[in-house]
Structures are given as structure tokens and as C-alpha cells.
Amino acid sequence: MSNEKLLNSRPHFKILDGMRGLAALVVVIFHFMEIIITDFSKIYIAHGFLAVDFFFCLSGFVLAYAYDKRMPGMGLSTFIKLRLIRLQSLVIIGSVLGLLTFLFDPFSNLYAEYGFKQTALLFITSVTMIPYPIVSERYFNLFNLNAPSWTLFWEYVANFMYAVILFKVGKKVLSAMAILAALALFYIGWQYGNLLGGWNDATFFHGLARISFSFIMGMLVFRSGWIIKNKLGLLGMCALLMLAFLIPYRESWSGLVEPLIVVFYFPLLVALGAGAELSDKHHKINKLSGDISYPLYMTHYPFMWVFANYVAVKSPNWEELAWVIPVSVLLLVGFAYLITEFVDFPIRRYLKNKLKAILLQ
Numbered sequence: 530m531s532n533e534k535l536l537n538s539r540p541h542f543k544i545l546d547g548m549r550g551l552a553a554l555v556v557v558i559f560h561f562m563e564i565i566i567t568d569f570s571k572i573y574i575a576h577g578f579l580a581v582d583f584f585f586c587l588s589g590f591v592l593a594y595a596y597d598k599r600m601p602g603m604g605l606s607t608f609i610k611l612r613l614i615r616l617q618s619l620v621i622i623g624s625v626l627g628l629l630t631f632l633f634d635p636f637s638n639l640y641a642e643y644g645f646k647q648t649a650l651l652f653i654t655s656v657t658m659i660p661y662p663i664v665s666e667r668y669f670n671l672f673n674l675n676a677p678s679w680t681l682f683w684e685y686v687a688n689f690m691y692a693v694i695l696f697k698v699g700k701k702v703l704s705a706m707a708i709l710a711a712l713a714l715f716y717i718g719w720q721y722g723n724l725l726g727g728w729n730d731a732t733f734f735h736g737l738a739r740i741s742f743s744f745i746m747g748m749l750v751f752r753s754g755w756i757i758k759n760k761l762g763l764l765g766m767c768a769l770l771m772l773a774f775l776i777p778y779r780e781s782w783s784g785l786v787e788p789l790i791v792v793f794y795f796p797l798l799v800a801l802g803a804g805a806e807l808s809d810k811h812h813k814i815n816k817l818s819g820d821i822s823y824p825l826y827m828t829h830y831p832f833m834w835v836f837a838n839y840v841a842v843k844s845p846n847w848e849e850l851a852w853v854i855p856v857s858v859l860l861l862v863g864f865a866y867l868i869t870e871f872v873d874f875p876i877r878r879y880l881k882n883k884l885k886a887i888l889l890q
Contacts, residue, residue, distance in 0.1 A: 541591075541819070542591075542594075542802065542803045543807045543812075543815055543816075543819075544762070544763050544766050544802050544803075544805045544806075544807050544815065545587060545590075545591070545799065545802045545803060546815060546816070546818065546819025546820075546822070547763050547766075547767070547807075547811075547814070547815035547816075547818040547819055548583075548587075548766055548767060548770050548798070548802050548818075549583075549584065549587060549818070549819055549822040549823075550817070550818025550819050550820075550821060550822040550825075551767050551770060551771070551818060552580035552583050552584060552770065552822070553580070553821075553822040553823070553825045553826045554825065554858075554862070555574060555577045555580050555771075555774050556577060556578070556580045556581070556677075556826060556829075557825065557826075557829045557858060557861060558574055558577065558858060559572070559574050559575075559577025559578055559580075559774075560829070560830065560833050561833070561836065561854050561857070561858070562574060562575075562577075564833065564836060564837045564840055565840060565850060565854075569723075569778040569783075570777070570778050570779060570780070572778065573775065574774050574775060575777075575778035576773060576774045576775075576776055576778060576783075576786075576787065576790070577774045578724075578725055579724065579773060579774065579787060579790060579791060579795075580774070581680050581727075581739065582724070582739055582742075582743045582790075582791045582795060583743075583770070583773075583795050583798070583799075584680065584826075585680075585683075585684075585687075585739060585740050585743035585744050585747070586743040586744070586746055586747040586750075586791075586795045586796060586799050587747060587799060588684060588687070588743075588744055588747060589687070589743065589744035589745060589746060589747025589748040589749075589750075589751075590747035590748065590750050590751045590799050590803070591747070592688065592691055592744075592747075592748070593696075593747070593748040593751040593752055594751050596608065596691070596692075596696065597696055597751075597752070600692065600696040605692050605693065607884075607888070608688075608692045609688075609689070609692065610884055611881075611884070612685075612688050614877055614880045614881055614884065615877065616681060616684070616685070616823075618872070618873055618876045618877060619823060619824055619827040619828070619868075619873055620655075620656065620658065620675075620678060620681055620827065621656055622824075622827065622828060622868060622872065622873070623655075623674075623675040623677075623678060623827040623828055623830070623831065624652060624655035624656045624674055624675055624678075626675070626828055626831040626832075627652075627655060627672075627673075627674025627675040627830075627831040627834075628648070628651075628652050628655075628674055629831070630831040630832065630834055630835050631648065631651070631673075631674055631831075631834075632648070634834065634835050634838055635835070636835065636838035636839050636841070636842045636843070637666075637834075637838040637842075639664070639666060642666070643663075643664070647663065651663075651664070651673055651674055652674060654672070655672050655673075655674045655675060655678060658672075658678065658681060658682050658685060660672065660679070660682060660730075660733070661673070662729055662730040667834065668729055669729045669730045669731070670728055670729050671728060671729060671730065671733065674831065675827070675830055675831055676728060676830045676833075677826055677827060677829075677830050678827075679727060679728045679736060680727075680736075680740075681827070682736075683727070683736050683737065683739070683740040684740070686740065687740050687741075687744045691744075691748075695745070695748065700749060700752055700753060703745055703748060703749050703752070704749065706741070706745050707742055707745045707746050707749060710738055710741035710742035710745065711742050711788070711792045713738040713741070713742070714738055714739070714742055714788045714791060714792060715785075715788045715792075717735055717738055717788075718783075718784035718785060718787055718788040719784050719785070720784075721735075721784065722780055722783060722784040723783050723784060723787055724739065724787045724788065724791065727739055739791075742791065742792065743791060743795065746792075746795075746796050747796070747799060749796075750796050750799050750800050750803075751803075755796075755800040756800055756803045756804045757800045757801050757803075757804040758804040759801055759804055759805050759806075760805070760806055761801065761805050762805060762806060762807065762808055762811065763805070763807055763808070763811040763814075763815050764811070765805070766798070766801060766802050766805050769798055769801070770798055773790050773794055773795070773798075776790075817866075820866075820869050820874075821862065821865045821866050821869050823873075824865040824866075824868045824869045824873055825861065825862060825865035828861070828864060828865055828868055829861045829865070832857070832861065836857065
């Protein structure tokens with residue numbers, strides 16, 4: 530296989546792209562809700578954080594689809610470069626935004642507490658994806674400038690393991706690994722009452738369990754040919770995805786319900802989404818949803834820290850929050866679109882063309 534063919538992307542499963550955008554939007558709304566409502570049973574979208582597990586499952590599926598046949602001729606170095614081109618620009622952008630909000634938050638002055646040296650270390654570790662949970666005011670997040678980066682840390686780990694080992698591993702071994710990871714998820718659910726962990730130092734290894742099962746299961750869905758042809762379309766698939774997030778949160782059952790969703794329902798949704806047909810009238814909104822999903826996910830949280838401090842300092846009433854939150858969500862979506870069109874896509878296009886030119890020499 531030629532170097533040029535190795536770099537060419539395969540066609541996407543289009544509706545999966547659109548579903549990823551909805552999941553990213555759910556994460557944003559969930560983060561607003563958890564700041565103003567501490568009782569999860571009163572949050573209508575209290576399982577919204579499970580969108581992360583959907584992302585992981587989708588990632589395993591897409592990586593197996595895109596690279597299983599190309600990996601033997603590609604090599605580890607080229608694979609890593611391609612994944613860095615795909616993911617790293619937004620890691621850096623999110624870190625820069627996190628640094629700016631850390632320095633210039635009008636409702637907080639954390640820089641005065643941590644000073645230049647620690648702030649510089651926070652930024653360097655954020656850009657290089659090294660967990661550095663030192664900010665107690667931010668609950669010892671692994672990445673205090675941009676909290677969602679914890680999922681990218683595990684995404685990079687999974688990508689590396691895929692390129693080194695997993696692309697060569699057969700379905701039987703993958704199935705055994707998935708079963709072990711599923712058992713870990715059920716144990717975490719039973720022990721902690723939910724699957725919310727992975728983002729801070731105390732729950733670091735919860736993230737390992739979450740990525741291990743969902744990423745491997747996504748690979749298995751693709752390799753086993755579990756693509757279910759259907760006519761649910763974009764709206765039908767998005768409605769099914771929303772069901773997972775809208776199930777009422779109850780302490781008595783969420784520790785069981787959430788592992789069940791992750792272990793059984795999300796792989797089913799990936800199989801259905803891969804087999805669903807996209808109608809022409811939904812093509813534009815589906816493409817937009819897929820395009821901004823990752824930028825929205827990686828750029829929204831620095832502003833969430835500002836919002837959280839605004840709530841703590843100003844104690845806004847519900848009438849004020851009723852317009853602040855919807856307007857903020859719309860602005861974050863618009864900002865993600867601008868980042869997509871004028872920063873992320875151009876950078877990725879430039880770097881991929883440079884890599885292609887090098888490999889074709």
C-alpha cells in the first residue's frame with residue numbers, strides 16, 4: 530500500500546458523526562446543571578457524563594474501521610503523527626483558553642494563590658497531557674486548566690495501545706478483555722454508586738476501566754460486523770441516544786443502571802448508528818454536528834470555571850440563570866464553530882499535507 534493511500538481517510542459513518550455532536554452538547558449542558566444543582570436526582574440530564582463512555586466506544590469502532598487494514602503497512606510513527614494531527618491542536622487550544630481563564634477570571638484570582646511557577650507547570654502539563662492534580666479549589670482535577678482533557682489522556686493511551694498491540698489481537702482475546710473491564714465497571718458502580726469518576730486523582734483508575742471497556746467494545750462491534758441496517762435516521766438515533774441521558778437518577782439504582790447503559794446500550798447504539806441511513810435533508814446539520822463535536826467538548830470547560838465562580842460569588846436567582854445558561858450554551862456552540870472553521874481544520878489540513886509531502890519524498 531502506498532504512503533498516500535495510508536494517509537487517506539476512509540468515508541465516515543455519517544450518522545455516528547451527528548450523534549457525537551449531540552453527545553458533546555449534552556456534556557456542556559450537564560456541566561452547567563451540575564454547577565447549579567448539586568442533587569443529581571433533580572437534574573433532568575443527570576447521566577449526561579456517560580456521553581464520555583459513548584465517545585470511547587465510538588472511538589474504538591472508528592479506529593478499528595479506519596486503521597485495522599492500514600496499520601501493518603503504516604508503522605507506529607506515522608500512526609502517532611496522524612493521531613496528534615487529529616487531536617493535539619484542540620488540546621493546546623483548550624489549554625490556552627484554560628490559562629487565560631485561570632489568569633483573568635473576574636470572579637476568582639487563583640493565580641495569586643499558585644504564582645508563576647505552578648501556573649506555568651499547569652500549562653505545560655496540560656499541553657503535554659501529563660496529569661497534574663494540584664488545585665484544591667478545582668477538586669484536584671487531573672487537568673485543572675481544562676478538565677475534560679482527562680478523557681484525552683486516556684484516549685491517547687488507548688490509541689497507543691491500539692497501534693502497539695490491539696490491532697493485532699484477535700476477537701477472542703478482545704472479548705476476554707472487554708468482559709474483565711465490564712466487571713470492573715459493575716464493581717465501580719456498586720462501590721461508588723455511579724460511573725462519574727476518572728477526572729481527578731482519587732478516581733484516576735476509574736478512567737482506565739471506562740476507556741478499557743468502551744474502546745475495546747467499539748473495536749469488537751466493528752470487527753464482528755455488528756452493523757445493524759435500519760431506517761431510524763438521524764433523528765431516530767439521536768432520540769435513542771438521549772434516552773440514556775434522560776433516565777432519572779436515583780442513588781439506589783444508578784450504580785447498576787449506568788454500567789448496564791455503558792456495557793449493553795451504547796454498543797447497540799453504535800451498531801445501529803453505523804447502519805442507519807442519513808436523509809439528504811439532514812446532511813448539513815449532521816455534518817455541522819460532527820464537525821464541532823470535538824472542538825465544543827475541548828473548548829467549553831475553561832468557561833465553566835468562570836461560570837462556577839460567578840454562581841459562587843453572585844448567587845444568581847433562577848430567573849437570571851434561565852437566560853444566562855441558554856445564551857452561554859449558544860455562545861459556546863458558536864465559538865466551537867469558529868474554532869473549527871478558522872483554527873482546527875486549517876491547522877490539521879496544513880499538518881496533514883506536510884506529513885504527506887514528507888512521506889512521498
